[in-house]
Amino acid sequence: MRIKLNRTGAAVMLVFLPVLLMWSANGAAQESRVGKLSGNAKRGKALYVRYCIFCHGPNGDGQGESAPYLDPKPRDFTKALFKCRSTPSGTLPVDSDLYDTISRGVHASGMPSWAPLLRQERVDLVAYIKTFSSAFEEEKPGAPVEIPAEPTTTAESVQRGSELFQSMNCWSCHGKDGRGHGPSAATLTDSKGYPITPFDFTSGSRFKCGESDRDMFRDLVTGLDGTPMPSFAAAMNADQRWDVVHYIRSLSAHKTHARLKIEPIGK
Amino acid sequence: MRIGVFKRIGPGSLALILLLACIPAAHGVPAFARKYGLPCSACHEAWPMLNNFGQTFKDNGYQLGNGRDAPIYQEPAYWPIMFRTIPQWHRENNNRQAVDAIPGNASSGLVEKSVTTSGFDLGGLDVITAGTLYQNISFLIQPFIGNSSINLSQAWARIDNLAGSHWLNVKMGRFELDEPISQERSLIINSTGGAYYSYFFTPSGDRNVFAGIGFPQLGVELQGHSANDYTRYSVAVVNNSNGTGGSPGNQDYDVYANFNQAFETPWFGKQQVGLYGFFGESPTYSQTQNGNPISGTGTGNRSFYRIGTYGHWYVNKTDFYTFFMHGYDNVFLGNGVPSNQPFSLPAGAAGPTWNGGFIEGHYNPNPRLILIGKYELDRMSRQANPGIRSNSGNLDTWTAGYRWYPIMSPRAGLAWTQEYSRIINSGAAPLSGQDEIHNSYLMGFDFDF
């Protein structure tokens, strides 16, 4: 059967074809974006059911079957409150923050590194995780914090860092020797009311949100939301934060590396 | 799980029958799920088949690397042990079996008849304990309790991440060779289709039973992988004894090497290609006493090799295994003639060579259902004895099946499976020289606790 296309028909097609193309391109809507990859919540849901549901629960509230046996508890995505972000305290993370947490895992918790998943799969998971809280539709994520270049570690910097560790009251939770047994440590709870222990800086560098100096600096600026670890954005300037980072490094005799280097996704 | 093959497959393939009866079984390990709180589907495409996350976990020495791997983080009462058994109903048929013309009358002469057996069965009990003894020391012990025997399918210890590097892992003991398309973790379990025949193939008249790559082997393996497990290699040095212990002998060692590389493609997923080779020598005779062979004293070694490539291809929820093997046995091995009796070789004898391979497809619409289809063929390209029919030993086999996982929890697993397989052995009928065809149908529950 031949379809005759007259000029009107051609004009109609010319108008609608790009619309159709744009719609189909956006229909699998860009619900998450990390580097050059776009993620889709529908694909992410199939992956969530395969990998995540037993800890994080079918409703994303951290009430999976395994959750009663885990400490720390799995993240409750419905609260849109995340520890590891590049955005200021009280603001939503950007997509790459969630991607990095999925890829890196969370040391000393039940959250493994999901780096063996395809990058596209992890980006799809980010898109699905965001659907658990309406906050991601109502608000925009915060602006990622600036991380200036790190100055060289010097003895003076470490000394200044130790003085700030004192004056900023870090010791009240982390202890005078950084082992995590400060006077307030026993009283600390996370936002769900579960007991939580401050990090033991003498144990190496497997910090929960990344192990580089830049990661530690960023953690000082953003704080770890949902935990007692506050943001020092207002309390210290950049040089002071680097001093604290250098001091904290000096507390550990050894560096323990994560097994995986998370490959950048190409920004 | 023994794949019980208790019937003849064809002349000269007696060894193949016995070998098939000894194939250790596939497994998923709920003990790992219990340790980490992850579902089976996190590590398994559809257990026992592994996905990349699970393969990486295995290659890392059964460790997630999240600071909670070492046994000190487990409850003292926790012990990583799991059990697997498959209560089933199955039906086996051989279309041309040699039987007495009058049953019970040995002098009535043999005729070919179609013989069928069926009934309920239990494939034995796999017990597996596996995990980490300490950070970066992993192990696996797999005794198998069969209907009339108990033996140790696998038992090995592995030092993982030597010098902090995932490129250096050393395993010693009795272990499955490093094959991403794993016979151990085959999704098909019936006696006709459960084996990858290419892994065990021995030509007609060939007595080299020590060159199959499908059996666990005794030896030592160096294995390494990239951080995301996309690049992997392994080199193993093993006894030339097909993993049989007790009197390790034949004074000979074989080498198995594997290399594979994976890459991520947009839209389709992960694709993987690999190369492998198994090289060594097998004995052609041994010392005897009063004519009886003394075990472990194999000598008169002659060479063999098995080499090939394989791939694992994903197209979203569908994936394919492809496998190719080229095999060669020395002329003495191929004719079953001791190398100290070259005059016994038939005229025009040569080292047999063959090619084989399979393609296995899976459709995995969700973690609870997988459909499987497989086709395998093996073709002799040169027979050891020119007097043998050129297609002797050739085989073709088809399999179709599915596994459905009605429940999935981080505690235990249950699958319902139905499978059908059919094999054609060219010209292998014992009397008429026609094709001998076996088929198997199996349905049952696969319990994994």
Place this chain on the structure above:
Amino acid sequence: MKLRSALISGCTLAALSVSVGMIAGWARPVDAPASVKGTVKFDGPAPKPSKIDMSQDPLCAKAHPTPATTEDIVVGTGGALENVVVYVSDGLTAHDFQPPEQPAVLEQKGCQYKPHVLALEAHQKLDVVNSDETTHNIHPSPNNNREWNMTQPHGTPLEQTFAREEVAIPVKCNVHPWMKGYIAVFKHPYFSVTGTNGSFELKDLPPGTYTITAWQEKLGTQTQKVTVGASETKTVDFTFKQ
């Protein structure tokens, strides 16, 4: 001409009253405003507050030669109950209230929150002040608002807002675990926190029928209904007991 000048004066008047309202915190000028006032009392012998041990931080301890006491139930003379948030929970017909320009202030003084219970409007600026020499962190744990946690050394300014109504958000300092306060956030200006005399007043209400709720951090909530006519003042009293 007359209309124009009438319009101008009308607009000016409106602008003036709006700006007055913004300064005063009552955004909506009301003809014949009514009000509800009353007292909140505690029935029974006043519970004895416990002493707070601030020895963990010498800078806190030296601010209290006699130890500070817990503030979860503060009963004054005549049984007056302090730190009760009294507010209109139902019956308002208008809903578009602008938050006042003036910030609400929460002060950390002597390693305690002053006031112990603060009420403010959604999107109203909250100034957090650290008058102590020691460093605090201020950590509200809301259910209906975004949670944040900021370290604040002495004298460092800090300003935040809350977007949604919530009665009430617990506030703590992780460094000084005894520090506890509450912030109540409202979408309207009709709220009051009782002082030492236990009294409250909700002013400039349009006439109507309202549900008045009183909330105390330990003793729960109580409600009463009241109807006020134009320019009428009604008294509503609450009594809490343990």
